[in-house]
Amino acid sequence: MKSFFAVLHRDLLLAWRSRADLLIALAFFVIVASLFPFGVGAEPNQLRAIGPGVVWVAALLASLLALPRMFSQDHDSGVLEQLLLSPEPAVLWVAAKIAAHWLATGLPLVLISPLLGLMYGLDGASLAVLAASLALGTPILSLVGAIGAALTLGLRGAGSLLALLVLPLFVPVLVFGAGAVDAASAGMGVSAQFSLLGAGVLGAVALVPWACVAALRLACE
Amino acid sequence: MNIFRYSSPQTFYPLAGRMAPWFGVAAALCALAGLYLAFFAAPTDAVQGEVYRIIFIHVPAAWMSMFIYVVMAFWSAIGLGLGTRLSFYMTQALAPTGALFCFIALWTGALWGRPTWGAYWVWDARLTSQLLLQFLYFGFIGLTRSIEDPRRADRAGAIIALVGVVNVPIIYFSVKWWNTLHQGASVSMTKAPSMATTMLLGMLILAFAAWFYSLAVTLSRVRSIILERERHTDWAQSEIAEKGAAL
C-alpha cells in the first residue's frame, strides 16, 4: 500500500499546485450549464424539467475535459515507467491516480452542482439528490474514463478519440444519474437509481484498474 | 489434425483464400432466395402495408451488428489470453463489417420510422442502443487506426472491444429503462406484424445471407491484413511477388 499513498499524496499535492487549471475546468462546467437557457428560453417550468439532464451532461463534458491530464504528464516525464517498474502491484497506484483525479476534478463538480440546480429552479430535495447522484456517478466517469485516457495516451488527436471512446460508455451513468433527480422532482423514490449507480461504482472499482494497467503497459512500450 | 495449426497466419492465409469464395456464393444464393421471399412471396401486412418489408433487411442487419461485436470481443479475449496475432487480425477484419451492418440497421430503421411513427428518428430503445453500438464500432476503428505501433494497436483495440462488450448489456438495459420512463414507443419493430411462415422463413434466410457475407468479406479482409502485417516474412514476400506478377 506504500505506493498507493505515495501516489495519492503526490497527485493531490500536484492538483493543489496547479489549482488554476482545475478552476478552469470548473468554470467550463458552470458555463456549459448556463448556456442552455439562452438556447431553449427561460420559461421556468421548462428549465425545471431539463435542469437535471443539463447539469448532468455538463458534468459529463467537464469530466471528459479533465481526463487527458490523468496520465499524460507522467507519461511524458518518465514517471509512469518508474511506476511500472515498482515491485508493488500496479493496480494499487493506478487506483490511487484515479482516486486523486476524482478528488481533484470530480468532487468540485459535486460540490458546485446544487448552485447550478438552483439556477434551474430545482427544489431543495431535488438539489440534494442531484449532488448525491453526482457524488455516486462521477467516480464511475473517472474510472471508465481512465481506461480511455490510458488507451489514447500519446496519440495524435487523443482528445477527440477519447471522447468517441468514452462518451457512449457514459450513457448509463447519465441515464441513472439524471433519472434519479427526475424521479425525486416527481416525488418518486430514487433507491433503484442509487442502487444501480452504487453497483456501477463497485463494478468499475473492481474491474477498471486491471484494464487500465494493461493499457498503460502498452502505452509505455 | 491440429486445429492450432491454423492459428498461424501463414497456414490460415491460403485456407481463408479457399473458403472466402464459397461463403460469397452462399451469401449471394441466400440473398437472392431471401429477397424473393421478402419482396414477392410474403403477403402484404394488413396494418402497415408494404412498408413493413423493410424489416427483412433491418432485423438481420441489427442481429448481425450485435453478433459481430460479440465475436470481436471473443477474438480479443483469445488474442490477449494466448497472444495469437491472428486473433487480433480477425478482430480488425470484423470491425468494418459490423459497423456497416450497424449503419444499415440505423438507416433502414429511420426509413421504416418515417411512415410508421411519422418521424425519421424516434428515441426508441432499440434504435438508440443501435446508435450507441455504432459509436462503439467507430471508437474501435478510430483507436486501432490512430495507433502506429501495430502491437499496441492490436492490444489496445482488444481492450476497448472487451470493455465495450461488458458495457453493451448495461447500455441496452439503461436505455430501455430510460425509454420506458419517458415515453412508450408506439410500435416495436420486431413484434410489429404477426409473423406468417413465409415472412419468418425470408427473414431467417436473409440472416444467413448476412452471416455468409460477413464470413466471406472478413476472410478476404483478414487475408489483406495478414499480408500487410507479415510482409517482413519470407513467405509473405513471395506471395506478394506472385500477386504482383499476376497483375
Place this chain on the structure above:
Amino acid sequence: MLAMLQARQLACLRGERRLFRQLDLTVHMGELWRIVGANGMGKTSLLRQLCGLRHLDAGDLFWQGQALAHERDAFHAGLLYLGHAPALNELLSPLENLHFACRAAGDEVSRSACEAALARMGLSRPMHLPCKLLSQGQRRRVGLARLLLASGRPLWVLDEPFTALDAAAVADLAALLDAHCGAGGAVIFTSHQDVIFQTSLKLLNVEDFAS
C-alpha cells in the same frame, strides 16, 4: 557463479524493422557493462527489454537463474532503471520528486536521507525549488540522486547517465558506479562519451546482432 541477469536469444522489432536478434548477454555481480552502437540501432530498446518495460519479440530473460516472467516482483525489487527522461515533475521540488520516486518504488527512505543524497549531488540550494527552475544538468543530478539511495538494489540499468553533466560530476558518477560494482552490484549503461572507470569495462555492441 550464478548469473544475476541473463538474456538468451533476444530479438527486437521496431515496426517493420528488426533492430537486433539472437542477442545473448550474461551479467554477473561486480560487472560493468556498456552497451554501444550507433543512434537508432536499439540501445535504449535493449535496456527497456532487459528491465521488462518492453516486450521481447523473441528470447527469454532470467533473473538469478529464474525465468523473469515468474519473478517479476523480485526482479523489480532488485532493479534500478533510470531512463532517458529524468522522471521529474516540474511543479514538485527535487526533494519531493526524489522522496516520491523512492516511496513509489517501494523503498522506505526517510526525507532526511533524501536531503542528504541531494546535498551529496550538489543540490543543497535548489532542493526546495520547483524543478521547472532547474537547469538540465541539475535535473539529471536529481534523477541520479536515486543511485545514492539504491544500494539495496543490485542491478542498475542506466540510459545515458552522463549526459549534461560537467567533468567533476562525470568523475563522481563513475566513482559511484565503480563502488557499486565493487560492492557486488552490477551496472548496465549506455553512453555517448568515453568515461574512465576503475572496474574493467565489458562492451556489447548491438550492431553485432543486427540482421
